[in-house]
Amino acid sequence: MARYFDVHPQNPQPRSISQVVDVLRSDGVIAYPTDSCYALGSTIDNHDGAERIRRIRHLDDRHHFTLVCSDFAQLGQLVQLSNSAFRAIKAATPGPYTFILPATPEVPRRLAHPKKRSVGVRIPDHPVVAALLRELGEPLLSSTLLMPGQEDPMTEGWQIKEELDLQLDAVLDAGDCGREPTTVVDWTEGAPEVVRVGAGDPDRF
Template sequence: MARYFEVHPDNPQPRTIRQVVDLVRDGGLIAYPTDSCFALGCQLGNRAGLDRIRKIRQLDERHHFTLVCHDFAQLGQFVHISNSVFRMVKACTPGSYTFILPATPEVPRKLMHPRKRTVGVRIPRHTVAQALVAELGEPLMSSTLILPEENEPMTRGDDIREHLDHALDVILDAGECGIEPTTVVDLSQSEPVVLRRGAGDPSPFE
């Protein structure tokens, strides 16, 4: 049964954030709010957590997982980013975008796309998500919380508890969050490619 925590959306209680992060460090799988919608998250390198996310969402090995980062200094440890790409990403972050970029050796092999050696990265605007990754001190390995039989992501903590209480260790609820997943942009090639239209405006990359 998942532990259920409620925090203020703009001023999350530091003690609660620390409790959640301690559970992440202990191998926990969490559902947490972002500026696009709820996401599933676990610690980088948590293979069991990664497999649990795959099972919940019924994902194959080609799925791009996302490293949710606190800032550009953290992001730069995990992806190769040229000056021109940096300017494009900088103009749209923090925000509701996921960028696909070539992974550095810091990224666990199991997280990378098996052929392209790429990984998704993002810097969220949501205060609670920012507080989590700041306290953790490293990115959260994440995936949008969309159940296999659904077309829309989950956006309410009580709905997540009803459907996934048995499958998660923590549900962190800060009230209503975004209702659309991120816009996904592949920046690993010479030209940007919008892979998914979502909450972020795709026009700068088209």
């Protein structure tokens, strides 16, 4: 059964955040709120975590996982950035955007796209995620909590706990955080291409 943590959306209780990080460090998979919608997360070095997320969402190995970062310095260690990408992405973060970029050697091969060697990265604008990432001290492997056959992501923590109780180790509930996934911008070919329109304004790219 998943442990359930009900936290304040602006000032999450430090003890709860610490306990959720303990779950992650024990190779757990969690559901947590972001600035666009709820997501599934595990640590990067949790080999089983990515597979568990794939099973929950019925994803294949071509799926782009997202590495959720606390700041731009952390993001820059994971992906290769041209000058134009650096300026545009820095101006748009933190925010509800995911950027697909060539991965650096810091990213485990199993988490990058098998052919392109690319990976998604983002810096959410949400106090709960910020607290979680500070306590964890490393990026979080993540995927939108969009279930098979559904058009909209799950938006209520209690519902996530009810429906995925046996598939998760913890649910971090900070109330409704929206139902629109991130806007996804692919920068692997040297210029930005908006491949999914979501919560972030696509016009800036």
